[in-house]
Amino acid sequence: MNNKRKIQLNWSREAVVYQIYPRSFKDSNNDGIGDLQGIIDKLDYLNDGTEKSLGIGAIWLSPIYKSPMVDFGYDISDYMDIDSQYGSLETFNKLIKEAHKRNIKVIMDFVANHTSSKHPWFMDSRSSKTNPKRDWYIWKDPKPDGSPPNNWLSVFGGSAWTLDKTTNQYYLHSFLPEQPDLNWRNNEVKKAMEKVLEFWIHRGADGFRSDAAYHLIKDDQLRDDPPNPTYKGVKNSYKGLIHTYSQGRPEALETMNTFCSILGLHKDKYMVSEAYLDIPEMSKLYKACSNNLHAPFNFNLISLPWDAKLIRKHIDDFEASLSKIDWPNYVLGNHDKPRVVTRVGEKRARLLAMLLFTLRGMPFVYYGDEIGMKNEDIPLGKQKDLVGNRLTANRDGERTPMQWDESVHAGFSIVKPWLPVGEKYKDVNVKKELSDPISMLRLYRQLIHYRANSYVLLRGSYRSLDLGDNHVFAYLRELGDEKVLVILNFSKDEESVSFPYQKANVIYTTNREKENKIVNLKKITLAPYQGYVLEVKG
Incomplete structure (x- = not known):
C-alpha cells in the first residue's frame, strides 16, 4: 500500500475537524483573550500543506458573535457581527481567505435555540x-x-x-435566564434565522455546528415532563426529569431539514448538530435531512466506560444503524467535558487517538488534546464559568489557554491570560512535542497524515474481529484487496492475540515499538494500553 498518495478529500466526510475555543487559542493583541488574528497566525500549525503540520482539514469555531459573554458567546446579542474581543467582520474575512488558502474549511457555531437577553x-x-x-x-x-x-x-x-x-x-430558557429560548413555531423567527445562515455562507463559512439542536422545538401544550424514576440526586436537577416534552419533539427534525435545504442551495456545505443521544435517537437525526448534508455528533466515546467490549459493541451497533449514505463521526472531547487525558490518563488517551483516526468516519479533535493537555483546577476566586457555578462541575478546566511553548503564559499571550495556563505547560507544549519522537503530538500528526493518504481508512469498510479476549479490540478496514488491521489493548496487563493472517507490516504503534517492521500475526503480544496499526500482507 502506498502511504504517500495524495487524495482529494471530500471534506464533509473525510476531513479531520479541529475545534477551536477562540478566547483560549492565541492572543494577538495582548489583552489576555484569544482572537481571530491569533487563529490566523497559527493556521500553519494546523495545516501548511506539509507533514510537519497537524494536517487539519476543517476548523470549528466556538461562537465569535457579539455577546455579553455570560456564557462566553453562547448568549448572542447580534448574529451578524463579530464580538470586538475577537476582531471584526474584516478579520473574519481574512480568516476565511487564509484558511481556504491552506485547504482548511471553516465551521461556525450556529446557536439557534436561544439568544442573549440583551439581544x-x-x-x-x-x-x-x-x-x-x-x-x-x-x-x-x-x-x-x-x-x-x-x-x-x-x-x-x-x-x-x-x-x-x-x-x-x-x-x-432551556439554559441560563440570560439565554431566552426562541419560539421556533413562529415563522418570522424561522425566516430571521435562515437569513443568519445565508449571511455567513455568503461570507465564506463552509459549515455549521447546530448548538442544542434537540431543544429547538417544545411541546405546544407545555405538558409537564415526567419524573425520572431512577434518579435519586439533588432536587431540581435536570437529570430528575425525563425530557419528553421540553426537547426532542418530532418537529425539530423538520427544522433541521430546513437548515439543510438552505445549505443545499450552495456548493459543498455541511452541518453537524449537538445532541447527546443514544443510537436510536441519533438515527432519527440522521434521517432529518433529505439531502444528506447533516449528521449528529456521536459523543458516546466521551461517556462510555473504559471497556473494550462495550466500546466495540457501541461502534458495531452504530455502524449497523447507519444507512448507506449516512456517515459516522466520533468525538473525544469538547469545551463542556473534561479533557480526554484527564478522564482516562495519558497512555489510554494515546489508544483512543489511534481508535479515533482509524475508524470509519469524520474525527473531531478538541484544541490541545493533540498535545495531551489536562484539565486544570481553577481556584474558586479565579473561575470564570458562571454556568459551572450552578453545576457540580466547573468547565473552566477544559478551556485553559493553548500551550504553545515554554515561555511565559505558554506562548498564548505576553500578558496575564483570561484563565491561568496549565501548571505543566513547560513539559506539555507544541514546541517541545514537535521535536519529541514519542510525544502525543507526534502520534496525532502521524495518524492524521497516514489517514489522509490511505484510501482504505478514508473509504474502506469496517469489520470488528472476534478474538476471544474481552480486553483487546481489533478491527479490519478493507477496500478491495487492501487491508488495515487495528489492534487496541484496553488492559493494564500484557495481552497476546492471534489472527488468521501470516504477517503484517507495522505502520504505527502508540509507543513507536516495532514500527516499519514485519510481524507474525499468528501470535502478537501487546504491552499494556498499546495499539497497533498494521497493513496486512496476506
Whole structure:
C-alpha cells in the first residue's frame, strides 16, 4: 500500500475537524483573550500543506458573535457581527481567505435555540404583550399560585422559567435566564434565522455546528415532563426529569431539514448538530435531512466506560444503524467535558487517538488534546464559568489557554491570560512535542497524515474481529484487496492475540515499538494500553 498518495478529500466526510475555543487559542493583541488574528497566525500549525503540520482539514469555531459573554458567546446579542474581543467582520474575512488558502474549511457555531437577553429581539419582546416580537419567544402566564407554567427544568438546574416583572409573565430558557429560548413555531423567527445562515455562507463559512439542536422545538401544550424514576440526586436537577416534552419533539427534525435545504442551495456545505443521544435517537437525526448534508455528533466515546467490549459493541451497533449514505463521526472531547487525558490518563488517551483516526468516519479533535493537555483546577476566586457555578462541575478546566511553548503564559499571550495556563505547560507544549519522537503530538500528526493518504481508512469498510479476549479490540478496514488491521489493548496487563493472517507490516504503534517492521500475526503480544496499526500482507 502506498502511504504517500495524495487524495482529494471530500471534506464533509473525510476531513479531520479541529475545534477551536477562540478566547483560549492565541492572543494577538495582548489583552489576555484569544482572537481571530491569533487563529490566523497559527493556521500553519494546523495545516501548511506539509507533514510537519497537524494536517487539519476543517476548523470549528466556538461562537465569535457579539455577546455579553455570560456564557462566553453562547448568549448572542447580534448574529451578524463579530464580538470586538475577537476582531471584526474584516478579520473574519481574512480568516476565511487564509484558511481556504491552506485547504482548511471553516465551521461556525450556529446557536439557534436561544439568544442573549440583551439581544434587541428579546428587549422588544419583553417590552409589552402587544409588541410585534412578543411571540418570537415563549411567554406564559403564571399558575394561579404564581408558580411557573410547568415543571420544565433548565439544563443548568432549577426552573426553566423566569418571571419578567415588566409584563408579569414567565419566559422560557432551556439554559441560563440570560439565554431566552426562541419560539421556533413562529415563522418570522424561522425566516430571521435562515437569513443568519445565508449571511455567513455568503461570507465564506463552509459549515455549521447546530448548538442544542434537540431543544429547538417544545411541546405546544407545555405538558409537564415526567419524573425520572431512577434518579435519586439533588432536587431540581435536570437529570430528575425525563425530557419528553421540553426537547426532542418530532418537529425539530423538520427544522433541521430546513437548515439543510438552505445549505443545499450552495456548493459543498455541511452541518453537524449537538445532541447527546443514544443510537436510536441519533438515527432519527440522521434521517432529518433529505439531502444528506447533516449528521449528529456521536459523543458516546466521551461517556462510555473504559471497556473494550462495550466500546466495540457501541461502534458495531452504530455502524449497523447507519444507512448507506449516512456517515459516522466520533468525538473525544469538547469545551463542556473534561479533557480526554484527564478522564482516562495519558497512555489510554494515546489508544483512543489511534481508535479515533482509524475508524470509519469524520474525527473531531478538541484544541490541545493533540498535545495531551489536562484539565486544570481553577481556584474558586479565579473561575470564570458562571454556568459551572450552578453545576457540580466547573468547565473552566477544559478551556485553559493553548500551550504553545515554554515561555511565559505558554506562548498564548505576553500578558496575564483570561484563565491561568496549565501548571505543566513547560513539559506539555507544541514546541517541545514537535521535536519529541514519542510525544502525543507526534502520534496525532502521524495518524492524521497516514489517514489522509490511505484510501482504505478514508473509504474502506469496517469489520470488528472476534478474538476471544474481552480486553483487546481489533478491527479490519478493507477496500478491495487492501487491508488495515487495528489492534487496541484496553488492559493494564500484557495481552497476546492471534489472527488468521501470516504477517503484517507495522505502520504505527502508540509507543513507536516495532514500527516499519514485519510481524507474525499468528501470535502478537501487546504491552499494556498499546495499539497497533498494521497493513496486512496476506
